[in-house]
Amino acid sequence: MSEEVPPVDAAEPDLAVEITGLTKSFGSLEVLKGIDVSVRRGDVVCVIGPSGSGKSTLLRCVNLLEEPTAGRIVVNGEELTDPDVDIDAARTRIGMVFQGFNLFSHLNVLNNLTVAQRQVLRRSPEQAQETALRNLERVGLSDKVNAMPAQLSGGQQQRAAIARALSMDPSVMLFDEPTSALDPELVGDVLGVMRQLADEGMTMLVVTHEMQFAREVADRVLFMDGGYVVEEGPAAQVIGDPQHARTQSFLARVLDPTHQGPGD
């Protein structure tokens, strides 16, 4: 809590996300017990850990989908935990991708991508459509413009959801277990899109069980357990050579033993 408050009007603050002293309780259940995390601009940070460790809650606190019980959350130099801040405006700059895709089921793909651009960002229909089409192309769904969500496979829905978030031109993207609800053969497409985003320099905070992806794409990995960040560091170190006993036992359970060595 000792850091200085970055100036709100800083054009390019070095830290995209800065979380200090974050706690979150649901009733008497304390899910996050004091989290300090920062994400540098352009970095990809993967959050791993067993279910119930609080990693999804942490992510959902970043755009205040969950109201933090205590602590400070600063995104792009703007303190979101300040009650005076316009959270709706701030959320347009933070893209979020959900485990269950959550495409608007009553709108076709194009309208899913344009509705918030038009209504929230006040873009013209032409501009919104142009942005939407560009992002659909980016995720390889140019041929699904007029499809309804229910007509798409899970992988296509998730890529459309990523394109929807990107259409708002966010500066940070949050991914909440984006491939956990997918059939195994569809996971690769979604991870491919995320990898490409990372290569383009997008700042990403990713809760995931995909260790391969975390190791290859993440700049840093956080291991969470029991509401704490137990271990953090470069991906190769946390996944390849974990120091903490709990990280070691988690990774041993998750990783295929044949892929455990740091050299593969």
Add this chain to the structure above:
Amino acid sequence: MAMSKRRRAIVFRRAQYALLLVLVLLIAFLADWGEIKKSFFDVDTAAKMFPNVITTALVNTIVYSAFGFAIGLGLGLLLALMKLSPVAPWRWIATIYIEFFRGVPALLVFVALSVAVPLAFGLKFEINSTAGLALGIVGSAYIGETIRAGIQAVPKGQIEAARSLGMSHGRTLLTVVIPQAFRIILPPLTNELIMLIKDSSLISVVGLTAAEYELTKLGRETLSRSPSLTPLLIAGLCYLIITLPLGQLSRYLERQTGGKKLSAPETTGV
């Protein structure tokens, strides 16, 4: 010789067909068709009802019901939002309203609106307003509960997605929750519309001029000057002219908007 279970089921089913056939034949041979025709299908009486039954009665029934449904829908949406409000007094008011108007006979509301309220407040309602208000006030109690259930049935993830795109609470409600809720409640809402159409017959307690007759009133009025029950049959058939297509429309819309086979409702040229 014991029959197998499947064999028994087949025999039992055939026995039911046989029984039904016997009943139909009995009715066909024993009924006095001449008498029945005179009582229910008297062509002269029926002919006298046209074109009034269509141009006045059917039209009025539709108009009263349309006013009632519009008011019921608006008021119902308001009640649903009140019931879901974080502000407790809104919820109390909505609950009291719904419990009251769901619990009292619609006829009382019609009498109150046509006699008591104008008398007490010195108001003079148009017949459309009386019918629309009475039907809307009663209907909204049912419709409100239906809409509330529909809103609550919208998956939470849809709301989270909208909020995470920067939509405000109200914007999310208008753009995502309410459109989806109405798709969910289309079948029960159709039922409520049909109930409301039938309840429009209660307006006949008000004392209508001939130009204000709806189907039931015209049917009863013609009945009193006719030896046969034909007017009631004609009125009944006219209700079906409205309600049967509504059921079809509801099923069509359901197919359009729900389930797996969705078609794009709003296509934008690419």
